[in-house]
Amino acid sequence: MKRYFHQLLSGLLLLVTAASVQAFSLIGPYATWQTVTLGYQWGGDIGGPMNINEGYRWTVPIITYAYDATFLKYYGADGVTAMEAAIKVFNDLPDADSMTPDLSEFALQQFRYNPTAGNLGIRDIKTEAMGFILEHFYGAAGAERYTFTLRSEAVPPPGAPQQDFSVVQRNFDPITWNPSAYVNNVLYTYEIFQVTTTPSWQTIISAADVLAPELTTLIGFTRNEGAVSLRAGLLFGAPGGYFSGLTRDDAGLVRFNLRKSNVNVETPFADVVGGTQTSAQSSGSSSSPWSLVTTITNLNSLNFLTNALAIVKTAPRPGVGKYKFVRVDFDSLIGATLSPYAINWQDKYVTNNAIKSQTVSRLVTQPDLLFSSGDLGVVTPIGAPVIVAYTGTGTWANNSALNTDQTLGEHDGPGTTDGRHELSFGTFIRYYLNFAPFGDGVGQADATVGETLGYFDGTTNAPIVFPTGSSILKIENLALGGN
Numbered sequence: 001m002k003r004y005f006h007q008l009l010s011g012l013l014l015l016v017t018a019a020s021v022q023a024f025s026l027i028g029p030y031a032t033w034q035t036v037t038l039g040y041q042w043g044g045d046i047g048g049p050m051n052i053n054e055g056y057r058w059t060v061p062i063i064t065y066a067y068d069a070t071f072l073k074y075y076g077a078d079g080v081t082a083m084e085a086a087i088k089v090f091n092d093l094p095d096a097d098s099m100t101p102d103l104s105e106f107a108l109q110q111f112r113y114n115p116t117a118g119n120l121g122i123r124d125i126k127t128e129a130m131g132f133i134l135e136h137f138y139g140a141a142g143a144e145r146y147t148f149t150l151r152s153e154a155v156p157p158p159g160a161p162q163q164d165f166s167v168v169q170r171n172f173d174p175i176t177w178n179p180s181a182y183v184n185n186v187l188y189t190y191e192i193f194q195v196t197t198t199p200s201w202q203t204i205i206s207a208a209d210v211l212a213p214e215l216t217t218l219i220g221f222t223r224n225e226g227a228v229s230l231r232a233g234l235l236f237g238a239p240g241g242y243f244s245g246l247t248r249d250d251a252g253l254v255r256f257n258l259r260k261s262n263v264n265v266e267t268p269f270a271d272v273v274g275g276t277q278t279s280a281q282s283s284g285s286s287s288s289p290w291s292l293v294t295t296i297t298n299l300n301s302l303n304f305l306t307n308a309l310a311i312v313k314t315a316p317r318p319g320v321g322k323y324k325f326v327r328v329d330f331d332s333l334i335g336a337t338l339s340p341y342a343i344n345w346q347d348k349y350v351t352n353n354a355i356k357s358q359t360v361s362r363l364v365t366q367p368d369l370l371f372s373s374g375d376l377g378v379v380t381p382i383g384a385p386v387i388v389a390y391t392g393t394g395t396w397a398n399n400s401a402l403n404t405d406q407t408l409g410e411h412d413g414p415g416t417t418d419g420r421h422e423l424s425f426g427t428f429i430r431y432y433l434n435f436a437p438f439g440d441g442v443g444q445a446d447a448t449v450g451e452t453l454g455y456f457d458g459t460t461n462a463p464i465v466f467p468t469g470s471s472i473l474k475i476e477n478l479a480l481g482g483n
Helices: 069-091 115-119 125-136 218-223 230-235 248-258 301-306 472-479
Strands: 007-012 025-028 048-050 062-067 111-113 122-124 149-154 164-168 186-196 200-207 241-243 264-266 272-274 290-293 315-317 324-327 341-351 354-364 369-374 388-390 421-426 432-434 447-449 452-455
Touching: 025 248, 062 069, 062 341, 069 125, 069 324, 069 369, 069 421, 069 452, 115 122, 122 125, 125 218, 125 241, 125 248, 125 369, 125 388, 125 421, 125 452, 149 200, 164 186, 218 241, 218 248
Parallel strands: 062 324, 062 369, 122 452, 369 421
Antiparallel strands: 007 186, 025 048, 111 241, 149 164, 186 200, 264 315, 272 354, 290 341, 315 341, 341 354, 388 421, 432 447
16 A cells, blocks of 8 residues: 655665675564554554564474365466465475575565556466465565664653654674665665654655665565555555565575574474374375375374374474475365365474474364455555455464563564464455545546456466456456446
8 A cells, every 4th residue: 555654754864884785574463562653553564573583483394275265266277376386486495404605596686577467457466475475484574664663752742842763673684683774785774754643653764775676575575565665665566566486585584584593492283293193195205204194084183182192392493494385175165174184294392402303293174374365345545445365463472481581671572473374365356446526516536447466477478367257358448448
């Protein structure tokens, strides 16, 4: 959503001389000080930027995903193809500990533009899904947005000549872990604006070099909201824009959170038990550290838990290195339950300064990641239909109490991104916005054509538009005033 900023507080150009030229941001449930007044909890935000030792992550190396009936009926085979392409980007990532020290195997720029989709107002659902996965499972926050962010506001007495703020950096170099003002080699600066009359304040981030790109990361393109410059705001989530993969700093976040040396005290999900479930079929080989059992007979959650072996639960655990996304399917097109799946893997934990391993299983009765669709309501105040909706951080677990004995100060992590994560796409082919004069009884003004969802790439193929059965020709006719 575009934001209109009306009162400039001060212009602060920060000249940073540090050698660091890359950085990432971590997300978690809002800290107590991350209030609307200080520029948090806007639009599609689900949380705030965490400190370097307070990141959140998914703790199981296998993530199951599924499509429900609403998605399959509206978005069809092409929608599934787009989601599978998004999943493949993450399944193809190397293990965190095998990435090179400088992450040079990842490009600084992965943004691409499809002119046809851009001119017709079509947004790419693959890119939306990639940003969602990076945020919800890997724990990424908008890298550009949090290079500088407000920590506090000192309310002045009446007649005071100035307003006082403190600004902190929540963007970290993936090699040194020091705060950084760079993202993908772009140096950022900030200004502080009053953005509403509540009042509410915001650091507005922009590139120090006016010729440099304003948004380079996948997570920034999909999750920066309005806390960036007007030039970057025009790019944020723009129709026609898409990402072919993760940039270097997106990958830096993945490496930081999933690396073996990132040890946090964590507790396995409640449905993780000891022992290995076996069956006639398995998707993993005998040498694999995990397997997905695809045929289970006479097994239900009660028996599964009853026959479980004792395991080490709360303990220091290293990062899992890499996630494997595995598709599971509902029992039928209109079904709402899964046939039971058991996932087996080697759970690692630290004891006596050594990494130990235990065989564990998890019974899957619902997917960890669900793709759906529906009427998602409207955006206030303009009333445009919501294009994409997703679950928040309500089920995420803050494990700070497990990781420190301190009683002083606030601790907002580290934690885990527990619970089922759902990504839902809107069900509309096109909408119009009409702005009528107020109170004069005159008819409505001309309509402005809104955005729609599609799937496209850099080939000469025409963009695919949704729902299933829609065509690029129909979209072109609508854009030209036809029907």
